[in-house]
Amino acid sequence: MAAAGAVFAFSANWLACLLTRHSSTPLGLELTRNYFPSSGSNTVPPNAVSTNTNIQPQQTLEAQLRAEGLSLADSNLVAQVFHDPRYERDLVVFIDARDNDEYQQGHIPGAYLFNHYHPESYLVTVVPVCQAAQQVVVYCNGGNCDESILAARLLRDLPQVGGEKIFVYAGGIAEWTTNGLAVEIGERKSGKMREPRKSEDRKQGALRTIVPAMERT
Amino acid sequence: MRASAILARWLLGGLFIYMGLTKTLHPEAFLKLVRQYEMVANPFLLNSIAATLPWFEVFCGLLLVFGVAVRGSALMLFAMLVPFTFVVFKRALAISSVKAIAFCSVRFDCGCGSGDVFICHKLAENSLLILLAAWLVFNRGCKLCARFSLLQGGTIQEGQTAAGASGQSQQG
Numbered sequence: 001m002a003a004a005g006a007v008f009a010f011s012a013n014w015l016a017c018l019l020t021r022h023s024s025t026p027l028g029l030e031l032t033r034n035y036f037p038s039s040g041s042n043t044v045p046p047n048a049v050s051t052n053t054n055i056q057p058q059q060t061l062e063a064q065l066r067a068e069g070l071s072l073a074d075s076n077l078v079a080q081v082f083h084d085p086r087y088e089r090d091l092v093v094f095i096d097a098r099d100n101d102e103y104q105q106g107h108i109p110g111a112y113l114f115n116h117y118h119p120e121s122y123l124v125t126v127v128p129v130c131q132a133a134q135q136v137v138v139y140c141n142g143g144n145c146d147e148s149i150l151a152a153r154l155l156r157d158l159p160q161v162g163g164e165k166i167f168v169y170a171g172g173i174a175e176w177t178t179n180g181l182a183v184e185i186g187e188r189k190s191g192k193m194r195e196p197r198k199s200e201d202r203k204q205g206a207l208r209t210i211v212p213a214m215e216r217t
Numbered sequence: 218m219r220a221s222a223i224l225a226r227w228l229l230g231g232l233f234i235y236m237g238l239t240k241t242l243h244p245e246a247f248l249k250l251v252r253q254y255e256m257v258a259n260p261f262l263l264n265s266i267a268a269t270l271p272w273f274e275v276f277c278g279l280l281l282v283f284g285v286a287v288r289g290s291a292l293m294l295f296a297m298l299v300p301f302t303f304v305v306f307k308r309a310l311a312i313s314s315v316k317a318i319a320f321c322s323v324r325f326d327c328g329c330g331s332g333d334v335f336i337c338h339k340l341a342e343n344s345l346l347i348l349l350a351a352w353l354v355f356n357r358g359c360k361l362c363a364r365f366s367l368l369q370g371g372t373i374q375e376g377q378t379a380a381g382a383s384g385q386s387q388q389g
Contacts (some may be wrong), residue, residue, distance in 0.1 A: 001289035008276045009269035016241065029244045029268040034260040036252065099245065117245040 025100060025117050035117060037153055061170060069163035070152050073137050073180055078169050082108070082181070092135040095126065097151035098173075103171055106183040106194055108139065108176060110162045113188070116151040123158075142172020222252060222356050229349050230281030236330030237274030243360060250328035254304060271330075273297075284359060291353035298350060301329075302343040309336035 014066075017028030062072040073081070086092045087110070094111035096103050103113045112129055114122045130136050136155065140147035148168050156163035169175075177183060187193045240247045248267035257263045274297070280290035305327045313320045321337040329339065 001286060001293060005273045005293060006269065009272035010265075010306045012272040012275075013268040016244075027241065027244060029248060031261055031268060033264065035245070035248060035264070036260070067362045085378075089268050113243075117248075 007060070026121070036148055036150060038214065065149070065152075065168055068153065069156055070149075071167045073169045075175055078137060078139075078171070078176070079179070079181070079204040081084055081135060090129060091133055093129055093133045093137070095130070095136060095138045095151065095155070096173075097140045098145075101143070103187055106177070106185055107173065107188075107192065109182060109184040110189060111139075111184075114138075114151055114155075116147065117156050119154060126155070127158060127160055130155055130158075130166075133165065135165050135167065136161070137169050139168045139169035139172045142170065142176075144172035144183075145172055146147075148172065156162035222353070222359075225353055225356075226281045226284060226287065226350050227295065229291070229346060229353065230278040232346070233274045233278035234282065235278075237271040239292060239330040240271035241275070241330075242272075243297070244268065247328060250326060254308060254328075258305070287359065288354050291350045295347060295350035295354060298343055298347045302340065302347065305329075305336070305343070306340060336369075 013028045013031075015028075017026070017030065020027045065072050081087065081092050083093075084092050094108045095114045096107045096111040097114055097116060098107075099115050099117075100113065103111075107113070112122075112126055114126045138148045138152045140151075140154070148170070152163075152166050152168050155161050156166055173183070183194045184190060185194050223236045240308050244267065247270075248264065251257075251267045251270075252263060257266060273293075277290040277297075280286050281294075306326070309320065309323045309325070312318075312323045312325060316323075321335065323336040324333050325336075327336075327339055331339075
């Protein structure tokens with residue numbers, strides 16, 4: 001029974017890989033591929049909970065990235081990059097390291113999608129862009145997400161790109177939206193934006209809940 | 218009794234088909250979840266587990282729904298549920314300890330195919346599924362079974378046991 005199930009499972013995975021190889025959302029996993037190449041120093045994902053590891057403090061993350069030949073970008077640097085005139089000419093670029101569904105739901109305007117689980121689908125577009133750019137900022141969801149680090153490593157190891165110009169935005173799209181910055185929906189340069197809630201709207205919303213409560217008392 | 222066996226097979230089988238298919242549609246997401254448990258470091262082993270486990274669940278679920286090798290597939294699901302439940306429990310304990318929150322307040326995606334869940338709900342759910350699987354292993358009913366047992370005569374007539382059916386098939 002177990003053997004039959006194993007044969008079925010391996011065959012199904014192989015078939016899924018074969019049939020969806022050229023799809024935008026490939027199924028199946030390549031068994032021999034290392035999807036999480038490490039720097040050699042720490043292979044534990046940031047959000048693994050154990051007695052030995054914890055969420056990395058900013059300084060530790062910065063030191064780790066520096067040791068790997070990458071750089072850390074904070075919200076100030078990211079905002080600076082976004083408003084840099086070079087951004088319009090793709091001399092500074094954002095790389096979204098999440099999957100297609102998350103990207104479509106909202107990404108930093110003008111960011112290029114790069115799902116490192118299926119690099120073959122994205123390298124054709126991303127490599128020339130990164131090669132020409134002077135600064136490359138890679139991000140994912142932020143918080144405990146380490147996709148940006150994994151994608152940055154992959155880009156760093158490409159001879160056409162190198163690591164000197166690659167920055168990892170640890171805050172990710174979560175911090176971007178928290179800071180009230182606009183988010184683009186759908187495809188890249190779709191023109192569809194989800195505007196942030198202005199601070200006035202947030203205050204009005206809070207007031208609407210407080211006043212009725214006061215009137216009740 | 219027979220109706221409850223059918224319902225149990227369909228419920229358990231259907232649930233595992235659904236959970237398995239959900240994971241097969243998002244293989245990288247499941248791979249990331251398996252990785253978080255830190256059970257396996259070798260990439261080939263990690264990929265093999267993440268790639269095949271969902272399909273194995275679908276396989277066992279299909280067998281149960283169609284009533285093929287019922288006891289074997291129930292035993293396979295039981296053998297998966299027990300260690301998984303233990304591992305999920307351990308992880309929840311670790312999260313509770315690190316974040317200093319009540320155990321039942323712990324909520325995370327355990328990789329079961331149902332997204333973020335509260336740990337106490339998940340443990341209760343898994344306990345029920347374990348009991349259901351165990352019951353199916355020992356239950357002799359096979360109403361609406363395509364082939365109750367792969368090896369012992371195939372089908373069981375009403376009122377017979379699995380051993381009785383095996384004896385009959387040998388005489389035949």
